[in-house]
Structure formats: structure tokens, C-alpha cells
Amino acid sequence: MRLAKKKIIVTGAGSGFGAAMSRRFVKEGAQVLVADLNGPAAEKVARDIGPQAVPFTVDVSVGSQVKAMVDKALSAFGDLDAVVNNAGYTHKNQPMLDVDEATYDRCFAVNVKSLYWAAQAAVPVFRKRGGGAFLNVASVAGIRPRPGLSWYNASKGAAILATKTMAVELAPSKIRVNALCPVMGVTGMLESFMGMPDTPENRSRFVATIPMGRLAEADDIAKAAVFYLTDDAEFVTGVCMPVDGGRTI
Numbered sequence: 001m002r003l004a005k006k007k008i009i010v011t012g013a014g015s016g017f018g019a020a021m022s023r024r025f026v027k028e029g030a031q032v033l034v035a036d037l038n039g040p041a042a043e044k045v046a047r048d049i050g051p052q053a054v055p056f057t058v059d060v061s062v063g064s065q066v067k068a069m070v071d072k073a074l075s076a077f078g079d080l081d082a083v084v085n086n087a088g089y090t091h092k093n094q095p096m097l098d099v100d101e102a103t104y105d106r107c108f109a110v111n112v113k114s115l116y117w118a119a120q121a122a123v124p125v126f127r128k129r130g131g132g133a134f135l136n137v138a139s140v141a142g143i144r145p146r147p148g149l150s151w152y153n154a155s156k157g158a159a160i161l162a163t164k165t166m167a168v169e170l171a172p173s174k175i176r177v178n179a180l181c182p183v184m185g186v187t188g189m190l191e192s193f194m195g196m197p198d199t200p201e202n203r204s205r206f207v208a209t210i211p212m213g214r215l216a217e218a219d220d221i222a223k224a225a226v227f228y229l230t231d232d233a234e235f236v237t238g239v240c241m242p243v244d245g246g247r248t249i
């Protein structure tokens with residue numbers, strides 16, 4: 001049990017990577033607040049996992065709701081070891097000039113401002129208890145951008161720099177901040193990233209760019225995430241690690 005007794009919030013946990021992380025964290029002994037904008041999805045994931053998972057409905061772009069999420073974790077579990085900022089939003093794959101302002105704003109609100117709100121709500125809690133961890137789910141898109149996802153790419157680039165600057169400023173408080181940068185995975189966001197229907201032919205065009213010859217599975221991300229939240233990673237901060245089958249080489 002590598003996460004025995006850890007109390008962890010996972011956002012965007014009603015689907016995809018977040019649901020897989022929640023499942024695996026509980027398997028490793030943690031209690032998890034399964035937080036998502038889609039309340040019924042969060043409830044279903046939590047129900048399937050069992051009593052160590054508690055559902056919560058949140059819009060991570062709204063400060064008061066993020067504060068309520070942290071309060072809920074504290075009241076449900078009595079403590080908070082880590083926040084996994086995984087919820088994400090993308091425009092569909094299209095020319096950058098075709099993305100309207102509201103969609104651009106939503107991208108940055110969900111992918112970047114959420115980190116600000118999570119810091120506002122959780123850092124005081126972590127400082128009071130003598131430490132804690134954030135794990136942000138960025139993307140290879142923020143390291144090696146490709147055409148068609150420009151504003152999403154930019155938001156993930158911002159998430160990567162936010163991870164590093166949070167890490168350096170919060171290090172003296174023993175608060176670690178790391179990020180995972182997944183390659184394209186089979187989740188609810190896949191068709192938007194591809195900008196075309198998810199057919200075997202279309203998928204194979206994307207798979208061809210990944211040296212290990214497949215897309216990411218949600219559990220690839222979950223397995224990598226576990227390490228960053230264990231005590232084995234107590235001296236690891238500011239790392240933005242690709243989980244990408246070699247895509248960013």
C-alpha cells in the first residue's frame with residue numbers, strides 16, 4: 001500500500017485519467033475526493049470504487065467552489081495530503097483564428113486559473129499541517145505543440161510553468177508541486193484533440209507519431225501519478241514528466 005492513509009483530492013475524476021487515478025489511489029490505500037463538474041459522473045465513479053471514495057461536484061474555475069472542495073475533503077477525511085489538478089478543457093482541433101473568445105477563456109479558466117484557485121484554497125491547509133503535494137495534469141501539448149490546438153497548447157504551457165514556479169516558491173513550506181504530461185489518450189477528450197471522428201484509420205495517424213506505438217491508457221497516467229504522491233518522492237518537486245511513449249523525444 002504505497003498511499004496508505006493519504007487523503008487526496010482528484011479533480012476531473014468523473015472520467016478518463018482522473019477516474020483511473022482515483023481507482024488506483026484507493027487500491028494503494030488512499031481516501032479520495034472524486035471531484036468533477038459532472039456530478040452524476042463523479043457519483044458513479046465513487047460508487048464503483050467504494051466507501052474510500054467520496055464524490056463532489058465542483059467547477060474548478062470558480063474560487064468559492066474550489067474552496068468548498070478543499071473544505072469537503074477536510075470534513076470527510078480529517079486531513080489533506082494532496083490535490084491532483086486534473087480537470088481539463090480543450091477547443092476542438094481547428095485553426096487558431098477559428099477559436100472564439102469564450103472558448104479561449106474557458107480553456108484558460110479550467111486549465112490554468114484552476115491552479116490559482118487550488119493554490120489559494122489548499123496552500124494554507126498544507127502550511128498548517130507542515131506540507132503537502134500538488135500534482136498537475138498538463139500535456140505533451142505544452143512541451144511540443146502541434147498545429148490545431150494552439151490555445152489549448154498555450155494553456156498547458158502555462159500549467160507547466162505554474163508547476164515550476166509554485167514548486168520553487170512553496171518548497172520552503174515542504175509543499176511539492178509536480179506535473180504529468182500525457183500524450184493523447186483514449187478518454188472523453190480524444191475526438192476534440194483529433195478534430196475528426198475516432199475511427200481506426202484516423203487513430204493510426206496519431207499513433208504513428210508515438211514511438212512506442214500506442215496511445216496512452218488512463219492507467220499509464222494513474223501509475224505515474226502514484227509515485228509523485230508517495231513519500232518516496234519527498235525530495236522531488238518541479239518535475240514535469242512526459243508519460244508519452246516517447247512522443248516528446
Ligand SMILES: NC(=O)c1ccc[n+]([C@@H]2O[C@H](COP(=O)([O-])OP(=O)(O)OC[C@H]3O[C@@H](n4cnc5c(N)ncnc54)[C@H](O)[C@@H]3O)[C@@H](O)[C@H]2O)c1
Nearest residue numbers: 012014015016017037059060087088139184185187188189
Ligand atoms: N486524453 C488526452 O489525450 C490527454 C492528453 C494530455 C493531457 N490530457 C489532460 O488530462 C486531463 C484529464 O482529461 P481526460 O483526457 O481524462 O478527459 P475526460 O474528458 O475523460 O475527463 C475530463 C474530466 O474533467 C471534467 N471537467 C471539465 N471541466 C471541469 C471543470 N471546470 N471543473 C471540474 N471538472 C471539470 C469533465 O467533466 C471530465 O469528467 C485534462 O487536464 C487533459 O487536458 C489529456
